[in-house]
Amino acid sequence: MPHLLLRLRSRLVSLMLMTLLLLSFGTLSAEPLLQPGQTSVPLVVTMGNDQGYTIKVLALRKGNTLMIDLESMARAMRMSFRKELGTLVVEESFGVPGSICTITAGNNFVRVVSRDPELPERIIQMQSAPSLRQARIYLPVTQVCRLLTVWLDREVVYDYSSDQISALLRRKSFRQLSGTIGVLRNEEQFAAPGPVTDAEGEKTVITGIDVENRANGAIVSFSASGAPTQASLLDPNPDGYVYFSLEKATGDINALSRIYSRGVIRTITPKQFDGGGLQFAIALDNRSFAINSVEFQRDKKSNSYLLFVRSDADVEEIRRKEKEQQIAQVISNDVEKWKLNTIVLDAGHGGKDPGAIGGSGTREKDVVLNIVHDLGAFISQKWPDVRVIYTRRDDSFIPLHKRGKIANQSGGKLFISVHCNASLNRKARGSEVYILGPHKNKAALDVAMFENSVIRQEADYTLEYKGFTEEHLIMSSMAQSAFAKQSTFLAQDILKPDYRQSSNNSRGVRQAGFMVLWTPSMPSALVEVGYLSNPEEEQILRDRSEQAKIAYGIFQGVQAYRKNYETSNMAAMER
Numbered sequence: 305m306p307h308l309l310l311r312l313r314s315r316l317v318s319l320m321l322m323t324l325l326l327l328s329f330g331t332l333s334a335e336p337l338l339q340p341g342q343t344s345v346p347l348v349v350t351m352g353n354d355q356g357y358t359i360k361v362l363a364l365r366k367g368n369t370l371m372i373d374l375e376s377m378a379r380a381m382r383m384s385f386r387k388e389l390g391t392l393v394v395e396e397s398f399g400v401p402g403s404i405c406t407i408t409a410g411n412n413f414v415r416v417v418s419r420d421p422e423l424p425e426r427i428i429q430m431q432s433a434p435s436l437r438q439a440r441i442y443l444p445v446t447q448v449c450r451l452l453t454v455w456l457d458r459e460v461v462y463d464y465s466s467d468q469i470s471a472l473l474r475r476k477s478f479r480q481l482s483g484t485i486g487v488l489r490n491e492e493q494f495a496a497p498g499p500v501t502d503a504e505g506e507k508t509v510i511t512g513i514d515v516e517n518r519a520n521g522a523i524v525s526f527s528a529s530g531a532p533t534q535a536s537l538l539d540p541n542p543d544g545y546v547y548f549s550l551e552k553a554t555g556d557i558n559a560l561s562r563i564y565s566r567g568v569i570r571t572i573t574p575k576q577f578d579g580g581g582l583q584f585a586i587a588l589d590n591r592s593f594a595i596n597s598v599e600f601q602r603d604k605k606s607n608s609y610l611l612f613v614r615s616d617a618d619v620e621e622i623r624r625k626e627k628e629q630q631i632a633q634v635i636s637n638d639v640e641k642w643k644l645n646t647i648v649l650d651a652g653h654g655g656k657d658p659g660a661i662g663g664s665g666t667r668e669k670d671v672v673l674n675i676v677h678d679l680g681a682f683i684s685q686k687w688p689d690v691r692v693i694y695t696r697r698d699d700s701f702i703p704l705h706k707r708g709k710i711a712n713q714s715g716g717k718l719f720i721s722v723h724c725n726a727s728l729n730r731k732a733r734g735s736e737v738y739i740l741g742p743h744k745n746k747a748a749l750d751v752a753m754f755e756n757s758v759i760r761q762e763a764d765y766t767l768e769y770k771g772f773t774e775e776h777l778i779m780s781s782m783a784q785s786a787f788a789k790q791s792t793f794l795a796q797d798i799l800k801p802d803y804r805q806s807s808n809n810s811r812g813v814r815q816a817g818f819m820v821l822w823t824p825s826m827p828s829a830l831v832e833v834g835y836l837s838n839p840e841e842e843q844i845l846r847d848r849s850e851q852a853k854i855a856y857g858i859f860q861g862v863q864a865y866r867k868n869y870e871t872s873n874m875a876a877m878e879r
């Protein structure tokens with residue numbers, strides 16, 4: 305009987321967990337129920353470890369302003385809340401010990417209370433007051449992001465271009481982004497600092513200084529030990545100097561001197577008075593920044609003195625710098641993009657597919673594999689900076705559709721497929737180079753049909769190639785139009801070298817619907833090095849030294865192509 309009860313309890317718990325998961329999934333996947341005049345905005349939440357979710361939050365459009373329903377936002381971020389008349393109380397537990405935020409309609413100030421009673425309350429001031437509409441509290445989207453960023457110390461950003469909100473909850477991180485930093489105030493700042501009683505004459509010792517730059521100013525933290533003391537602050541003078549004084553305080557003058565190369569704080573210079581006071585002259589960069597205010601407070605828990613220097617966030621300057629960085633990155637990427645640093649070599653056929661077979665038994669798959677290995681060796685020897693990728697290195701069968709994928713996934717900049725030809729006309733001879741495109745004559749069609757026939761040896765060819773029709777070939781050719789000119793140049797350069805001294809009978813550059821050229825997203829060419837059906841050419845093609853000559857001839861063509869290609873790209877970038 306006890307075992308039966310345990311089993312029943314286990315099943316009940318499992319059912320409850322499954323129900324909760326289903327409800328959670330349903331909440332995330334379902335869109336909010338919209339009322340007249342309402343809209344929704346995607347919220348993309350990232351929690352780290354590749355975890356996150358996207359959910360829509362309720363919103364209203366008031367002219368050009370997007371207003372976010374704070375209740376919907378809290379629910380979307382998985383925070384608990386309770387509603388009172390015109391007030392929303394939201395509880396969070398992203399960090400330890402967590403905190404409670406109280407938002408009231410019509411009030412620019414938000415109260416934040418930590419669950420740790422030792423931590424002081426905070427007041428966050430917003431630029432606009434929340435508004436109450438149909439028993440819901442709305443706030444402009446930029447102010448919502450500002451509020452959550454300051455309160456949670458996480459990055460919450462609204463992207464105007466994509467019209468979505470992004471929340472990065474995996475760690476505490478203040479990035480210097482405009483529109484995401486709020487004005488942080490503490491209740492202690494609203495009252496003038498009163499006298500502080502010195503404990504048994506013990507002096508305050510300033511042990512360190514830390515400056516945290518933000519988009520709208522900086523926070524200067526003076527770490528202290530010993531008893532608290534009274535502090536005073538003078539407003540910035542016309543030269544941008546702020547004087548912060550601590551009575552009955554001391555510190556290492558040399559260690560506390562600071563010089564900064566960036567941000568609103570330029571220098572911090574301490575001065576020790578004979579009577580025991582310590583004063584810091586803080587030079588502000590009031591030429592680059594519009595200083596709004598400088599205030600201070602004492603953090604009792606950490607025994608430190610905090611100075612809040614607030615300035616106007618120069619949104620245009622921030623965007624300009626971001627734009628410059630983006631442009632520099634694009635230029636850097638473009639320079640790497642046009643470099644011919646990866647060449648993909650494809651030996652036709654292989655494995656169970658021998659390709660064309662000559663009268664003396666010479667197999668196409670063996671000839672082209674040797675040529676491709678020699679071609680790769682020439683490239684590696686001459687160009688150590690160029691990476692060579694082989695679709696096959698040995699006598700293995702690689703489906704045609706995978707060869708193009710190998711080229712694309714390896715970041716190839718050039719694709720060369722090597723084959724041997726065959727014809728019922730035993731007198732047919734010479735080399736040919738093909739690029740992708742609709743066939744211009746029956747001879748080109750016959751060659752393509754022969755090379756494409758290998759797909760019937762693939763187990764799933766009916767699925768992989770079911771879309772390869774004449775119309776699809778035309779669309780594929782149009783999609784590769786960006787590489788058509790380069791592919792033609794490549795084919796012409798390959799044909800120029802006289803690597804077939806005993807058979808100088810080039811048949812020119814042609815185009816046809818070769819499936820192996822269907823998928824590579826780069827300049828591509830298929831080289832037919834000769835006819836195995838011609839007895840004389842078969843003897844040449846099976847000779848190992850002749851194979852090396854053919855490979856070197858193809859390399860000379862690629863060498864000419866690379867020189868012209870990179871020279872033209874460099875000239876284009878310099879214009």
